[in-house]
Amino acid sequence: MDYFDIKIPFIIGEEVIAIYKNEQYSIGKVHALPTTTRYPSYTASAWGTPGHVCATAVNAIHMLVSIENDRGRTLSIIPRETIAPAAGAGASIIVTSKAGYGPFGSWAPKVGTQVLIQKKGSTSEKILSLNTIPQEGDILILRTKNVPLPYMAEIENHPGGRVFLWDKDGYTVVAKVIKPVGGVGRFEGTLFQRICALRANHSGVIDVSTSNYGDIGGFQIIPWEHAISSKEMQSVWDLTQWLVIGHKDGKSKLGGTYPLFKLGFTTGPSSDERLWDIWSTYGRKSLILFRFNGGKWQKTSSITGRNDKALKNVTHIRLYFPFQEEIQKTR
Structure with a gap:
């Protein structure tokens, strides 16, 4: 399956990298790390799949961590300049990428994109969940697959x-x-x-x-x-x-x-x-x-x-x- 990755290190100042067919592209830097997740999140977040992107936008990416009592718990990625009320205070990775560009533009994931976590010191990848919420030193990976689509x-x-x-x-x-x-x-x-x-x-x-x-x-x-x-x-x-x-x-x-x-x-x-x-x-x-x-x-x-x-x-x-x-x- 053809796909590209966006890798976001949980280290302030580190580069956000897009990878396609072994070629790497710098698309921003990590500006701030989240201190929490958002629960309950917006209603439709619970219609997504845990461990996957549940919203993609020019000003935010929302990832579904879990569904609890029919409500979604989300973690977000937002640009430093953004207007994104759905992200929730403290529940976002903030990057220097400009809104509408990089992870919010040319490399933007789709709803349903898999979210993987690579824990510090490990090479294995685990799906995002309550048990794998990234911590400082971990790497968050968005894996966008090229699926067949209508015209x-x-x-x-x-x-x-x-x-x-x-x-x-x-x-x-x-x-x-x-x-x-x-x-x-x-x-x-x-x-x-x-x-x-x-x-x-x-x-x-x-x-x-x-x-x-x-x-x-x-x-x-x-x-x-x-x-x-x-x-x-x-x-x-x-x-x-x-x-x-x-x-x-x-x-x-x-x-x-x-x-x-x-x-x-x-x-x-x-x-x-x-x-x-x-x-x-x-x-x-x-x-x-x-x-x-x-x-x-x-x-x-x-x-x-x-x-x-x-x-x-x-x-x-x-x-x-x-x-x-x-x-x-x-x-």
Whole structure:
């Protein structure tokens, strides 16, 4: 299985290294170490798999340590400059990498990425758990595997609209729209992502930036169970900044499932970042396109702040899945 590692030594001042096919890339340094974990963490963290990444974003990476009483316990990685309320005080490894770059950009892991711990003085790797929470001198490893993915997801933005996955064999309907998106809101992490790109993906959210890097504006796509069961999401039904989708059978849950909410999306390289070749550099860039009133596919103009009607004429949304090899070879 093709994969790359991000290695984070639990030693302040040490380099954060990305490794792919024996080539090493410095992507930051360790600025501060955590003193605790966050419990209870955000609701959808418990829909992930313990010992794996449960959220990836331009301003944070959240890792699921355990699930206790149906609530997640998380440990996070954040850039020094970040806005990341979900991380929790003292529960983060702080690195010097710029938000939207390195581990939060070109080398960003996916939801479902394995988290391994190499204890001080040992060469063996153990999965992150309550018993293996890293201490000073240990090494934390994020192992992102290159799994097969569809070409794109496409959403018909109206009640009852279909959610398709497109691949080399055609399309498959995987979900239906319960509540369409109509506007954008002040999702703070969009400050660190370019327009029409993925700001974050976790077990219960796809967060899209509609603003340029340095501005705030975006919307979210969430599964129906997150909108119904999570206290932090109760405003979803009254505001226009959320698109709610449900499983095509009307019963099953979508949260934490491949490929929309697990192993699919990544924030991808910022505009001036480069990876190991042209396919990885451009294939891993996130991209979201829109059709207004059934017209041609296009990016939106920059939409910032709260605007309840900015997307009311959007009829279709397309989200491209990342790839890192010549597409004809892998899909």
